Amino acid sequence: xxxxDLKLAIPTRETERWKDLAxxxxxxxxxxxxxxxxxxxxxxxxxxxxxxxxxxxxxxxVQEALLAVLSALRQGRLREPExxxxxxxxxxxxxxxxxxxxRVQRPDALxxxxxxxxxxDSDPDSGExxxxxxxxxxxxxxxxxKLKPVDRGILFLTLAEGLSPREIALEMGLKPxxxxxxxxRALKRVRRKLKKMTRKGRLDY
Amino acid sequence: xxxxQIEREEIIEKYLTGxxxxxxxxxxxxxxxxxPECLRKLQVSRMLQEKLWEKGDxxxxxxxxxxxVRVGRRAWAYSAAAVAVLIIAAAALWWxxxxxxxxxxxxxxxxxxxxxxxRIEPPSxxxxxxxxxxxxxxxxFRSGMKLYQDGRYGEAIPDLRAASELNPERPSIRFFLxxxxxxxxxxxxxxxxxxATIALGESVYLEEAHFYLAKAYLGxxxxxxxxxxxxxxxxxxxNLKEEAVQILAQLR
Numbered sequence: 001x002x003x004x005d006l007k008l009a010i011p012t013r014e015t016e017r018w019k020d021l022a023x024x025x026x027x028x029x030x031x032x033x034x035x036x037x038x039x040x041x042x043x044x045x046x047x048x049x050x051x052x053x054x055x056x057x058x059x060x061x062v063q064e065a066l067l068a069v070l071s072a073l074r075q076g077r078l079r080e081p082e083x084x085x086x087x088x089x090x091x092x093x094x095x096x097x098x099x100x101x102x103r104v105q106r107p108d109a110l111x112x113x114x115x116x117x118x119x120x121d122s123d124p125d126s127g128e129x130x131x132x133x134x135x136x137x138x139x140x141x142x143x144x145x146k147l148k149p150v151d152r153g154i155l156f157l158t159l160a161e162g163l164s165p166r167e168i169a170l171e172m173g174l175k176p177x178x179x180x181x182x183x184x185r186a187l188k189r190v191r192r193k194l195k196k197m198t199r200k201g202r203l204d205y
Numbered sequence: 206x207x208x209x210q211i212e213r214e215e216i217i218e219k220y221l222t223g224x225x226x227x228x229x230x231x232x233x234x235x236x237x238x239x240x241p242e243c244l245r246k247l248q249v250s251r252m253l254q255e256k257l258w259e260k261g262d263x264x265x266x267x268x269x270x271x272x273x274v275r276v277g278r279r280a281w282a283y284s285a286a287a288v289a290v291l292i293i294a295a296a297a298l299w300w301x302x303x304x305x306x307x308x309x310x311x312x313x314x315x316x317x318x319x320x321x322x323x324r325i326e327p328p329s330x331x332x333x334x335x336x337x338x339x340x341x342x343x344x345x346f347r348s349g350m351k352l353y354q355d356g357r358y359g360e361a362i363p364d365l366r367a368a369s370e371l372n373p374e375r376p377s378i379r380f381f382l383x384x385x386x387x388x389x390x391x392x393x394x395x396x397x398x399x400x401a402t403i404a405l406g407e408s409v410y411l412e413e414a415h416f417y418l419a420k421a422y423l424g425x426x427x428x429x430x431x432x433x434x435x436x437x438x439x440x441x442x443x444n445l446k447e448e449a450v451q452i453l454a455q456l457r
Binding site for chain 1: 213215218220221223224230231234235237238239244245246247248249250251252253254255256257258260262264320351355357390441445
């Protein structure tokens with residue numbers, strides 16, 4: 001599916017919001033750069049970290065994506081400003097795919113330019129955010145340890161080993177439906193507990 | 206794609222473990238960029254995944270280590286002890302999860318061992334040095350195999366399928382398409398491709414096609430057919446003989 005075909009479920013009010021933001025960025029409004037980063041950094045990071053399985057590289061790619069979006073906007077390359085989210089997804093995806101292609105040819109190579117130094121930060125309190133991120137990772141481990149061993153096992157086989165419920169069912173001697181149910185409940189429990197434990201209710205991924 | 210479908214079809218787990226095809230990936234990405242709830246679910250699952258990779262062996266001492274540090278197929282093939290340890294660990298895991306006094310109905314005691322024997326470590330692929338112009342099938346194959354080398358088996362399937370349609374007579378295409386299908390849980394389709402590889406006759410993939418076919422049959426619990434394929438490797442193969450002997454010994 002080409003990125004132009006992406007159908008993002010954005011209400012009209014949202015469409016106007018994206019258009020406004022894109023036009024401000026195009027006009028070179030510095031304050032809007034921070035807004036762009038704050039709005040899309042979590043989505044891009046979730047996508048890059050999931051696809052690359054490498055947090056540090058994911059961060060670098062996200063910064064690169066935000067810069068590429070800014071650069072494209074300033075050059076007037078976004079013809080439909082109301083489709084800003086689809087443009088950001090597409091830019092992030094292209095950079096991830098380019099990185100993966102480069103990695104196949106040259107393992108561990110990620111050329112980064114000097115423009116890194118001028119990348120707008122996703123948040124002015126980034127130091128505090130990094131601390132919170134570590135705190136959240138500790139919370140995840142604490143919540144995991146509170147789960148029943150069987151549920152920890154199901155989550156492990158699902159997320160770390162990539163097995164399907166049918167494969168896990170065979171491995172654990174349970175029915176696939178039981179695996180699905182236990183996994184779904186365990187994930188809900190983790191999300192609920194993390195939400196309670198997180199002050200802002202926001203995660204970096 | 207909507208939130209219900211994402212929950213029902215376990216899209217987040219598939220996305221995180223590379224089991225979504227390219228179209229599915231893009232659809233999900235388009236969705237979570239405009240859905241805060243699904244973004245949050247993805248973030249939590251991703252953090253869990255990372256923690257389970259990091260600490261899985263500590264919080265689950267009886268289980269095997271995560272896939273990314275799993276020993277290679279050929280390495281453990283030469284060690285009977287390693288096979289035995291894996292089977293014992295799997296049996297212990299199965300017993301621990303099953304728990305005393307709760308025997309699962311209709312489940313044979315060998316299921317866990319069988320699953321371990323059926324587990325597939327994808328064969329490595331080294332691209333040949335290119336000589337001259339490539340035809341369209343070779344181009345699609347090369348493009349699919351780049352994804353394969355990166356462990357993105359689900360994403361490699363469309364390219365390999367296209368290559369197979371363009372040139373169904375090339376064993377390498379049918380073989381690696383079969384492996385990708387097996388790696389993404391599409392066992393019947395994988396079996397079909399491996400059979401097609403075998404039907405093409407003598408090739409460098411013939412022995413491996415029989416071997417992986419045996420693995421696929423083990424995954425389906427069809428021990429009879431798995432033995433037939435392993436016996437073929439034993440009689441006519443060379444590289445995978447020892448591994449076939451180990452598996453046949455376990456099956457006996």
